[in-house]
Amino acid sequence: MLELLAQTALNATYAASYIALVAVGLVLIFGVMGVVNFAHGELYMLGAYAVVALYADAGFPFFLAAAVGLIFVGIVGIGMERTLFRPLRDNPLGGLVASIGFLLILQSLASVWFGVRMEHIPPSTQQILRFSDSVSLPVQRLYVIVGAVILLTALWLFLKRSRFGWALRASAQDPEAAALQGISINQTARIAMFIGAGLAGVAGALTAPLVRTFPYMGHSVIVTAFIVIIVGGVGSLEGAVLAAVIYAFVHTFVTTFFDGVIADIVGLSLMLLVLIVKPTGMFGTADRA
Amino acid sequence: MPEERRNSHSLAWLAVLYAGLIALPYALSYSQQEILVFTTINVLLVMSYRLLTLTGEWSLGHVVIMGCGAYASALASKALGLPVPLSMLIGGVIAGLIAWALSYPLFRMKGFYFLIGSFAAGEIIRLLWKRFRDPFGGPKGIKRIPDLGTIEIGGFTIDFYEPVTYYYVALAVVSVSLFILWRIERSPIGLTFHAVHWQDKLAESVGVDTRRYRIQAFVIASFFAGISGALLAHYVGTINPNRFNVEEMVYVLTWAIVGGTATFYGPILGAVALIVINDILLRELGFDQLRPMFYGLILICSVLFLPKGLESLVPRISRLVRRGNHNPSPPKVQPQEGAE
Numbered sequence: 223m224l225e226l227l228a229q230t231a232l233n234a235t236y237a238a239s240y241i242a243l244v245a246v247g248l249v250l251i252f253g254v255m256g257v258v259n260f261a262h263g264e265l266y267m268l269g270a271y272a273v274v275a276l277y278a279d280a281g282f283p284f285f286l287a288a289a290v291g292l293i294f295v296g297i298v299g300i301g302m303e304r305t306l307f308r309p310l311r312d313n314p315l316g317g318l319v320a321s322i323g324f325l326l327i328l329q330s331l332a333s334v335w336f337g338v339r340m341e342h343i344p345p346s347t348q349q350i351l352r353f354s355d356s357v358s359l360p361v362q363r364l365y366v367i368v369g370a371v372i373l374l375t376a377l378w379l380f381l382k383r384s385r386f387g388w389a390l391r392a393s394a395q396d397p398e399a400a401a402l403q404g405i406s407i408n409q410t411a412r413i414a415m416f417i418g419a420g421l422a423g424v425a426g427a428l429t430a431p432l433v434r435t436f437p438y439m440g441h442s443v444i445v446t447a448f449i450v451i452i453v454g455g456v457g458s459l460e461g462a463v464l465a466a467v468i469y470a471f472v473h474t475f476v477t478t479f480f481d482g483v484i485a486d487i488v489g490l491s492l493m494l495l496v497l498i499v500k501p502t503g504m505f506g507t508a509d510r511a
Numbered sequence: 512m513p514e515e516r517r518n519s520h521s522l523a524w525l526a527v528l529y530a531g532l533i534a535l536p537y538a539l540s541y542s543q544q545e546i547l548v549f550t551t552i553n554v555l556l557v558m559s560y561r562l563l564t565l566t567g568e569w570s571l572g573h574v575v576i577m578g579c580g581a582y583a584s585a586l587a588s589k590a591l592g593l594p595v596p597l598s599m600l601i602g603g604v605i606a607g608l609i610a611w612a613l614s615y616p617l618f619r620m621k622g623f624y625f626l627i628g629s630f631a632a633g634e635i636i637r638l639l640w641k642r643f644r645d646p647f648g649g650p651k652g653i654k655r656i657p658d659l660g661t662i663e664i665g666g667f668t669i670d671f672y673e674p675v676t677y678y679y680v681a682l683a684v685v686s687v688s689l690f691i692l693w694r695i696e697r698s699p700i701g702l703t704f705h706a707v708h709w710q711d712k713l714a715e716s717v718g719v720d721t722r723r724y725r726i727q728a729f730v731i732a733s734f735f736a737g738i739s740g741a742l743l744a745h746y747v748g749t750i751n752p753n754r755f756n757v758e759e760m761v762y763v764l765t766w767a768i769v770g771g772t773a774t775f776y777g778p779i780l781g782a783v784a785l786i787v788i789n790d791i792l793l794r795e796l797g798f799d800q801l802r803p804m805f806y807g808l809i810l811i812c813s814v815l816f817l818p819k820g821l822e823s824l825v826p827r828i829s830r831l832v833r834r835g836n837h838n839p840s841p842p843k844v845q846p847q848e849g850a851e
Contacts, residue, residue, distance in 0.1 A: 226786075257624060284624070297825065306811065307813075309815055310815070313814075313818070314623070314816065315569070316814045317766070318626075319768055319810060319814050320810070320811050320814045320815070322761055322764070322807075322810060323765075323806070323807040323808065323810030323811035323814070324807060325807070325810075326761070326803040326804060326806050326807030326810070327803075327804050327807035327808065327811075330801055330802075330803045330804035330807070331798065331804065333800055334800055334801065438590065445634065448627055448630075449631075450628060456623075483638050483641055483642045484642065486634075486638055487635055487638050487642070489633045489641070490634050490638070491631075491635060492630060492632050492633045493627070494616065494631045494632060494635070495629070497616075497619075497620055497624055497628045497631070498616045498619055498620075500629075501619075501620060501624050510849055
């Protein structure tokens with residue numbers, strides 16, 4: 223029993239890692255631009271397909287493919303900012319609707335280019351860390367955990383220490399005052415969108431060999447990300463990370479001891495409960511929607 | 512124009528419209544007739560959605576509410592053996608009741624939070640259908656739902672399984688529903704819905720319980736969504752949880768946004784235009800896989816370039832037409848062109 227608990231905790235840690243990457247990106251975009259990006263799950267999907275194209279099909283090294291996934295999806299994010307969110311800056315619902323439109327476009331493009339069948343990506347490593355007979359962690363999963371820790375720490379340092387980070391946080395708190403201080407709103411929006419999208423992309427890239435990659439894989443990811451950002455508090459990066467951990471543990475344990483559908487219901491109920499009792503979530507203060 | 516003359520004018524137009532709608536199926540192929548039935552049902556769905564948007568709330572659970580009507584009606588007729596028209600009505604009532612129960616948690620939220628909350632509530636209901644094989648049939652849903660059957664009138668057998676006959680049934684039900692929705696909007700309640708949307712602080716300050724009116728709009732909208740679900744269930748004969756997923760919801764959202772929700776005809780315009788392009792044009796040209804992309808592009812273009820929807824074009828066009836008709840001295844350029 224103890225071993226089952228330990229194994230489930232390891233699985234939950236892995237799930238928390240990639241969920242945190244996706245949710246933090248979503249929160250960053252919402253915080254800086256005030257837009258709810260419904261296409262975030264599809265950015266994750268694009269990252270996974272970057273690995274399909276570069277690593278599985280073209281034979282480049284796995285980590286190179288994942289890095290390209292991060293940068294490529296980040297650039298797609300910049301494109302979204304320029305073409306969709308900037309013209310709709312004064313219309314938050316418009317940005318949301320436009321991102322739904324973009325989601326449909328990305329899904330169609332993926333299914334035209336790669337087909338709707340599920341891609342099987344060979345793992346980049348077969349190694350497994352064995353802690354005991356029934357407690358183990360595939361190294362492929364460890365990559366996701368380590369990658370998430372490194373990237374989120376880097377993001378945290380970037381936001382707290384660098385000038386760009388200051389500018390980003392300033393325009394998240396008060397866009398007008400930030401603009402008056404000479405901070406370019408367009409510039410910060412571009413950076414936020416690159417980071418936010420890139421994080422979703424790299425999450426997709428790193429998990430691609432571990433999940434089923436197909437054009438509609440973003441749906442469950444975006445639902446999870448919404449649960450996490452609501453529970454954590456819309457606009458709070460720390461809240462998103464903590465909520466990702468809580469959600470991943472609840473979901474993984476319920477899946478192990480009951481079944482997946484019940485776990486989904488529990489997750490959604492958790493979000494509904496937070497919306498009813500404390501709509502600002504655990505850490506949220508801003509109410510921009 | 513005096514009020515009476517205007518009324519008789521629009522009644523005449525309505526008569527022409529209905530003559531066209533009644534004749535329409537005979538100009539179409541069998542598969543197009545089927546799409547016509549779905550279009551009629553979807554018009555009711557998007558119009559019930561519009562009633563909710565009048566109070567300023569955009570829900571992402573409306574298609575699941577439609578599904579509640581479909582499941583309730585299917586179960587009432589199949590498991591309880593009730594006659595189909597009665598179970599359709601029950602479908603609408605159950606959808607309204609579920610909405611009423613949901614409204615207590617959901618209307619503590621507004622704006623984006625309501626959007627996400629309604630999505631979560633809808634997904635939970637959908638997962639319950641998926642999880643509980645008894646009575647919802649699990650992922651495969653409910654099959655062999657009783658249809659309206661056949662009736663014999665004076666030697667004629669009317670088979671309601673045929674798209675054309677079912678179309679007339681749906682057209683009648685939808686017309687009556689739309690008339691009721693129209694009357695509601697013109698009534699003091701409907702005007703209060705507008706006030707709740709555009710001036711909610713002011714409305715509250717003069718003693719309007721805005722929450723109560725939001726709930727009313729939600730319940731009425733859900734009743735009609737349930738009716739549309741019941742119409743769907745007894746036509747297709749099979750329903751499952753995937754039929755009411757968020758993708759379908761995105762389509763409804765697109766119809767409402769592309770058509771515009773300020774006028775009564777806006778969403779109808781949006782739904783009919785997009786369904787005709789999407790289901791008839793693109794499918795017959797063989798671009799099946801690209802159809803979601805079409806919806807995506809249309810959605811983005813309409814938010815960027817036509818934020819008030821197709822309906823905002825109608826006054827402009829009719830102004831142009833009227834200028835052409837009623838102007839006794841047309842611009843002098845045209846005759847010159849004709850003379851050359």
